[in-house]
Amino acid sequence: DAGVIQSPRHEVTEMGQEVTLRCKPISGHDYLFWYRQTMMRGLELLIYFNNNVPIDDSGMPEDRFSAKMPNASFSTLKIQPSEPRDSAVYFCASSPSTGGETQYFGPGTRLLVL
Amino acid sequence: GQNIDQPTEMTATEGAIVQINCTYQTSGFNGLFWYQQHAGEAPTFLSYNVLDGLEEKGRFSSFLSRSKGYSYLLLKELQMKDSASYLCAVSPTGTYKYIFGTGTRLKVLA
Numbered sequence: 001d002a003g004v005i006q007s008p009r010h011e012v013t014e015m016g017q018e019v020t021l022r023c024k025p026i027s028g029h030d031y032l033f034w035y036r037q038t039m040m041r042g043l044e045l046l047i048y049f050n051n052n053v054p055i056d057d058s059g060m061p062e063d064r065f066s067a068k069m070p071n072a073s074f075s076t077l078k079i080q081p082s083e084p085r086d087s088a089v090y091f092c093a094s095s096p097s098t099g100g101e102t103q104y105f106g107p108g109t110r111l112l113v114l
Numbered sequence: 115g116q117n118i119d120q121p122t123e124m125t126a127t128e129g130a131i132v133q134i135n136c137t138y139q140t141s142g143f144n145g146l147f148w149y150q151q152h153a154g155e156a157p158t159f160l161s162y163n164v165l166d167g168l169e170e171k172g173r174f175s176s177f178l179s180r181s182k183g184y185s186y187l188l189l190k191e192l193q194m195k196d197s198a199s200y201l202c203a204v205s206p207t208g209t210y211k212y213i214f215g216t217g218t219r220l221k222v223l224a
Contacts, residue, residue, distance in 0.1 A: 031210050042216035043201065045155070054213060091156060095210065102147075103212065105156035 004106035006092050018080040021109045025094030026073075027095055033093040033103060034067055035078050043091070049075065050097075074084045082113045118215035120202050125221045126192055134156045134187045136202030144205040147212060148176050148187045152197045160187070162201075189220075197222045 005024040013019055025032045033048040047057040052069045060067070064100070069075040079086055089110050093103040117139040126132040145164040149157040163169055163178035175188040178182070187200055199219045200210060203212040 033211065044212050046209055046212070050210070056209065095141040102159045103164065105158070107156050 004092055004094055005103055006050055006090075006106035006109050008109060009107060010110045010112075012114065013082055015083055016049050016081045017113075018078065019082045019086075019111060019113075021077040021092075021111070023075045023077070023092030023106060025092070027073070028042070028096065029094035029104075030072075030074050030097040031095045031103075033077070033095075035091040035093065036088045036103075037091060037108075038088045046077070053059050064065060082111075084113045087111055087113050117205060118202055118213060120200075120215040122216070123219045125223060128192055128193075128194060128222055128224050130192050131188065131190050131191060132220065133210070134189070134200050134202075134220065136185045136187070136215060138183050138185070138202070138204050138215075139207060140183075140204055140213075142207035144207060144209075146176075146178055146184075146185050147205070148174075149201040149203065149205045151201060151217065153198070157201055192222050194222050194224065196220065196223045 007022045030051050034046040035043050037043045038048055046059045047067045048055055049069045065079055067077045087109045091105050091108045093105045095103045119137045136166040145162055147162050148161050149198040151157040161169055163176050166179055168175055168177045173190045178185045199217040201217045202215040205212050
């Protein structure tokens with residue numbers, strides 16, 4: 001299996017622009033997670049889905065952030081409008097439904113908002 | 115809620131043994147996880163403890179004491195490639211999400 005796939009790998013944008021991050025989970029995994037990692041705050045869970053349904057979005061920082069999972073093989077995280085404080089590495093991870101013991105992380109998207 | 119504490123940085127010598135501690139406060143959890151993250155890369159799974167005791171996987175072992183809210187990751191025969199951040203995470207009861215600690219940055223010196 002190719003593992004979790006994320007795109008783009010790097011994104012540089014200007015404040016106020018819309019940013020869309022994409023994720024393809026491992027085939028057959030029922031859970032998908034979006035994380036944000038910064039030096040100051042470490043790895044934070046933003047939202048997670050089970051069978052394409054959002055289960056917990058308590059980590060989404062504010063209304064500028066939204067996430068969707070239209071089908072089992074694709075999810076997006078959108079920031080609109082983006083701000084410099086959104087600069088971080090955004091990871092997508094997936095896990096199977098058998099207890100969710102292990103999460104498999106994608107390579108991440110490194111976002112820089114100028 | 116959950117509160118997870120790990121040392122920020124540790125340094126050790128190639129060939130040595132190092133123990134990375136993790137303490138947590140949580141009302142209940144499914145299990146405790148350790149992940150390794152090299153600079154600029156994604157976290158990768160190392161170990162999982164759900165019951166008290168020691169889990170051994172080659173050079174790496176992880177220990178859990180639920181009553182004490184304590185875990186450690188033990189790395190033996192350290193190699194230069196073990197220089198990385200080590201993240202402790204708990205999965206709260208009734209969920210599939212992880213709460214991560216801020217990680218311990220380990221430097222292995224020749």
